[in-house]
Amino acid sequence: MTERTPTEAARDIPEATVARLPVYLRALTSLAEAGTATCSSEELASAAGVNSAKLRKDLSHLGSYGTRGVGYDVEYLRYQIAREIGVTQDxxxxxxxxxxxxxxxxxxxxxxxxxxxxxxxxxxxxxxxxxxxxxxxxxxxxxxxxxxxxxxxxxxxxxxxxxxxxxxxxxxxxxxxxxxxxxxxxxxxxxxxxxxxxxxxxxxLQILAYHEQRKGPAGLEGRLEAPA
Amino acid sequence: MTERTPTEAARDIPEATVARLPVYLRALTSLAEAGTATCSSEELASAAGVNSAKLRKDLSHLGSYGTRGVGYDVEYLRYQIAREIGVTQDxxxxxxxxxxxxxxxxxxxxxxxxxxxxxxxxxxxxxxxxxxxxxxxxxxxxxxxxxxxxxxxxxxxxxxxxxxxxxxxxxxxxxxxxxxxxxxxxxxxxxxxxxxxxxxxxxxLQILAYHEQRKGPAGLEGRLEAPA
DNA sequence: AGGAGTTTGTGAACGCGAGAACAAACCGGC
DNA sequence: GCCGGTTTGTTCTCGCGTTCACAAACTCCT
The missing domain is CATH 3.40.50.720 (NAD(P)-binding Rossmann-like Domain)
Structure with a gap:
């Protein structure tokens, strides 16, 4: 956990970013299957369910794989993320x-x-x-x-x-x-x-239960309810 | 998400703490089944796999349910956490x-x-x-x-x-x-x-794969390997 | 009753991550 | 070749969570 092979880049990617890379990977695969060749950070972020600023910062940790004024090449970025994660082979x-x-x-x-x-x-x-x-x-x-x-x-x-x-x-x-x-x-x-x-x-489920308990004793808003 | 019923305590527990409460709950159940009546923050933390300082701070958000110089009553604390999470009923x-x-x-x-x-x-x-x-x-x-x-x-x-x-x-x-x-x-x-x-x-699995890839190309340490 | 020993609860410092805002860079049209 | 429009990559700031360290409080023994 402390030392890495000094030959390779060894840039350390923040843990929070690592956890999101697979999400981006899936979003890119989905875009590729839909025939999209290029996408902006805004589009990809929306497909992945995150903020576009966060997405760009995350991707910046792996390198500069986008083109300013254009966006990201879907297939190229997909490969780069897969390689970074290490899932190019099984x-x-x-x-x-x-x-x-x-x-x-x-x-x-x-x-x-x-x-x-x-x-x-x-x-x-x-x-x-x-x-x-x-x-x-x-x-x-x-x-x-x-x-x-x-x-x-x-x-x-x-x-x-x-x-x-x-x-x-x-x-x-x-x-x-x-x-x-x-x-x-x-x-x-x-x-x-x-x-x-x-x-x-x-x-x-227990985490959900905690929040559910705090939301209110019963379905108050968003649902029309007939008094029991 | 913004306002709570003003009658109740309405102290907001940090999200990171909420995510750990179920872990504490299970550790306490396990201790209770083993017949333990009282435990220190150190013991409970170890059973839950966290730092004892973190445990104490987490518990402090629900109130003062421990006794200085003694520790926590297992059954009492277990109930308090279950009540806080909201799993006293199904x-x-x-x-x-x-x-x-x-x-x-x-x-x-x-x-x-x-x-x-x-x-x-x-x-x-x-x-x-x-x-x-x-x-x-x-x-x-x-x-x-x-x-x-x-x-x-x-x-x-x-x-x-x-x-x-x-x-x-x-x-x-x-x-x-x-x-x-x-x-x-x-x-x-x-x-x-x-x-x-x-x-x-x-x-x-992909997160694991990322870290695995960075650990080293093959099993270097901790395993005696015969050259293929 | 008092003191030594133990353990909780909390105040303060520190580091990481999120989000906003902006400069740098690229494309296309004229 | 230059200029406007667009989008990335990065810097800065803020807030949250973790950890350390210690005072407060409790028990037990003498």
């Missing part, structure tokens, strides 16, 4: 925990089309090892090390119950995985140098 | 789009145990209306307004394909739903007063 990914959510993730087509390839599905439960999900065999969790070594996996997804998550994370780290996407509602502790991103469905 | 929720992800969400037990109750599953595809998922019938999307009115639904979840998301959001807003959790990879535009939170699996 990343191999393993998914551990093939419950309801694991199934959904394995079948999610967006992974394939956005730079990721699910190379293995793992589960500790032997009764699942007969299954095949999305054309990929479910294999025993003990195969993790072999699979990681074989495919050069660097990213792991955890969709197990909470109580198993830390063990899975430990195993992932010991095989060399350095990036983990965690869907289990648990706090993972990992060594330095390993990134963990957490997606927690309950937390998102 | 929130009715509708899920629209019963594909792979919709199935997983409907079956997710964490909703029920954390203050939410799925009252309806909706899908536009008539061939799905025969199904029953997690004990709840799948009903036609056109029933949305009736269901929302019947149960007083304020929170909607969108797990449709991207191209349908905006239409679903519009319909939700028109029925009075003011909080939306969106899993579709699309930018939703909604009127003021409606909150949208977005969960995007591809984006999370």
């Amino acid at each position: 990343w191999p990914v393993v998914i551990v925990g093939i419950g309801n959510l694991g199934h959904a993730l394995a079948n999610f087509s967006g992974f394939r089309s956005r730079g990721f390839r699910v190379v293995a599905l793992l589960d500790a439960d032997p009764s699942r090892h007969a299954e095949q999900v999305a054309g990929v065999d479910v294999r025993p969790f003990s195969d993790l090390a072999a699979i990681v070594a074989e495919h050069g996996v660097a990213i792991g997804v955890i969709s197990t119950p909470a109580h198993a998550a830390q063990d899975v994370a430990d195993a992932m780290v010991s095989t060399g995985i350095r990036s983990i996407l965690n869907f289990a509602p648990a706090v993972l502790s990992v060594p330095d140098g390993v990134d963990v991103r957490k997606v927690d469905l309950s937390i998102e | 929130w009715p929720v509708v899920i629209v789009g019963i594909g792979n992800l919709g199935h997983a969400l409907a079956n997710f037990s964490g909703f029920r145990s954390r203050g939410f109750r799925v009252v309806a599953l909706l899908d536009a595809d008539p061939s799905r209306h025969a199904e029953q998922v997690a004990g709840v019938d799948v009903r036609p999307f056109s029933d949305l307004a009736a269901i929302v009115a019947e149960h007083g639904v304020a929170i909607g979840v969108i797990s449709t394909p991207a191209h349908a998301a905006q239409d679903v959001a519009d319909a939700m807003v028109s029925t009075g739903i003011r909080s939306i959790l969106n899993f579709a990879p699309a930018v939703l535009s909604v009127p003021d007063g409606v909150d949208v939170r977005k969960v995007d699996l591809s984006i999370e």
Whole structure:
């Protein structure tokens, strides 16, 4: 996290910008599919749902890929962002925990089309090892090390119950995985140098509930209501 | 978003703090289940995966619920946070789009145990209306307004394909739903007063990929590697 | 009762990100 | 070749969030 390879540019892009680059990438893909060859920062910002000033500042961190007075070449900028993120080639990914959510993730087509390839599905439960999900065999969790070594996996997804998550994370780290996407509602502790991103469905709903509670006791405005 | 009911406290809690309250809530529940009656800010912070100073400042926004020299009463603090978030009673929720992800969400037990109750599953595809998922019938999307009115639904979840998301959001807003959790990879535009939170699996992976790319070309440290 | 030890709650400094505003640069017409 | 119109890239300012550091307050022991 501290030192980078000094040969490359090594300009450090702000974390907030990194989080938005994938959004711009998708907006550009959408524009390209609609046949748009060029777009202004205003158009792209609107498609991505952000402020145009913010968009320009974000893009300025990667370089000067626009043309003043004209705008951005959609295909060119799309490639530059994809390259910066690192999704010009596919990343191999393993998914551990093939419950309801694991199934959904394995079948999610967006992974394939956005730079990721699910190379293995793992589960500790032997009764699942007969299954095949999305054309990929479910294999025993003990195969993790072999699979990681074989495919050069660097990213792991955890969709197990909470109580198993830390063990899975430990195993992932010991095989060399350095990036983990965690869907289990648990706090993972990992060594330095390993990134963990957490997606927690309950937390998102609870945040919504907080704001909802503050908006008002019931639907006051924007809806005609008949008194009960 | 601007004015609150002047009768209540109306202290505004910073957004960053709101996002962490559910994490504290879960950590406290976990401590309570382990039989812990009292905990210090250091312990709770460690269980929640944050800095203890940050935890104390966060909690200070809700009031003074701790005792200096002693710490926090686990059960008492747990209730106070649950009350602040608004999950002391269950929130009715509708899920629209019963594909792979919709199935997983409907079956997710964490909703029920954390203050939410799925009252309806909706899908536009008539061939799905025969199904029953997690004990709840799948009903036609056109029933949305009736269901929302019947149960007083304020929170909607969108797990449709991207191209349908905006239409679903519009319909939700028109029925009075003011909080939306969106899993579709699309930018939703909604009127003021409606909150949208977005969960995007591809984006999370792409952020990981960016950092992974910067860590180094291959597994250099922490893993013994045999030259291919 | 008093003092030592512990832990909370908060005031202040610091850094990051958002947004506005503007200069630099490019295109097209004359 | 020059000028007006347009759009990018950047500078500056402001506000929010994080972190440090410490005073206030509580318990326990003597």
